[in-house]
Amino acid sequence: MKLKLKLLFGALLHKKLRLLLSLIGIIIGVSALLIMNSFGESAKVKTLAEIETFGPDLFMVISGSARVMAGRAMQTEQMTTLKVEDAQAIRNLPGVKNISPVYTGQTVVRGEGVNLITTVNGVNEEYVAMRNYPLLEGRNFSREEIQTLSKVVILGYKIKSQVFGEKSAVGEKVLVSKLPFTVIGVLAPIGVDASGQDQDDQVLVPYTTAMSALFNVDYLTGIFIKAESTSTLPYLVKQVEELLIKRHKVDPKRKDFSILKAEDLVQAKEQTTRTFSSLVASVSILCLIVGALGVAGIMTLSVNERTKEIGLRLALGAQRRDIFMQFLIESLFITLAGGLIGILLGLILVFILLPAFNYPLIVPVKPVLVSSFLTIIIGLFAGVYPAYRATKIDPAILLKSG
């Protein structure tokens, strides 16, 4: 059996460098396809996770107009019309489970000699539970701390790590906008939510403290609302919209606020992912076509070089169909070898790139199957023409006498 294979395909390994060169196109194409597919699969998982992080029953009112761009909620204009009283009015609507006024700003946090620019979110005592934030240590705000404008802070995981490292932060002092705050809690690592914000790179303070002591404003940047259930969310969104239009006395077409749901954010992001995926898909298909042409070229060259061998095989009793199969299988073998290397390379890169781009690591079963299948198709496609040419060789070339 081994001898039989050697006699059929020994020529393949005869020119190893050339074999490798003919593989490169296939290797690049297959690995690119695999990586692209893996990112697609991973993005789906990531999107679901982000909806979960944001909360599928959660929505937010944003002051001014906001647009969803590239999967991120971008506030395009700042308004000063969203007040704490609006939040209190919304709380009285039926179907509201929790609500938190939010004032979001950028500030400098200083502690242990480390200065960090980060997002400060002024929120109330319900916010942590609404967002399902797990606490690594310490505790949540109390209602009293919110009412009394206490200078207490809950640190995001990255902030805590950068300032305090491994040691406990609860009870320590940090400066937020140069004012001393007491750390009462630390959030466990969360990641990026559907709005595209890194939930680990933030600090939480009472919204009352944020509005008065830190930023000296009388308005909110947003309101977070949690519906009693996911099914009542669309109804509640409508109620909130009507209520705010009435309270702000604005034209429904020129609202001074926007409402964003996890769904809106995710939809926009999926759109971006799809566009990107189809671009990469076209590029890798192009790579594979070039790779296939490369294999076809190398095989044609090989047929031309091996006319004597082909003639000899015919003289020794091979039929033209044996010759056809031999060269088709050689092409298939080259392509499969390239495909296998491409898949291995792709897998290595997937396991490096996914974590590097903050994508959840998945085992790309479907992408591997798709790549393998495409490789076989390409091998057959690339092999047919050279194999056909091989069958056209005239064994007369063996004879030398006149």
Added chain:
Amino acid sequence: MSEPLILLRDIKKVFVVGKISYEVLKGVNLEVFAGDFLAIMGPSGGGKSTLLYILGLLDKPTSGSYLFEGREVSTLSEAEMAHLRNQKIGFIFQAFHLVPWATALENVLLPTLYRGSITEKDVKRASLLLDRLGLQNKQNLKPAELSGGEQQRVAIARALINQPSLLLADEPTGNLDSKSSQEVVKILKELNEEGLTIILVTHDPEVAKSAKKVKFLKDGVFVEE
């Protein structure tokens, strides 16, 4: 007298190139019996190659009758012709035509590939053939590591592996020095004495002398010397 191994009657072969046609064989008649050793000589372009090609079942004549072991060749399918080439005919060539990536032993075994599976018996037989042809220590060498005479001996072993009834040799000494030539001719003579039918095409009168019969092919027909 028994039935001839080969019987050619009025064999013609016409090649058409564009609008011009060349009649290379113009009515060849030939009888070859089992055990014959025939040398075919003649000038270049006389049709020797074409005749050998037809005799070796690599092409069919344009007209005429060719009986190989009593079977009319023109009625055979491609598969049947391939099978006969594999089982009944051994070829040796001027340029040896060994595959460069395979060892001497593997080259000898190449014809068995198209017979079906390669058995232990085949490997043993190939090894014995190489021994007999004086290559016992060179079975695992590649053709590039062998001299011309050694390569031709590997080719002879390859031609014999399937125990053919006919050996066709196309200028087998054309690429060899005189010493190697003599060796190859000696081998062919021995094989003939053991009963193998040989048809040899050559330019070399010395080589032709070793045959039992010599025929001259000129302008597509056999002529008297």
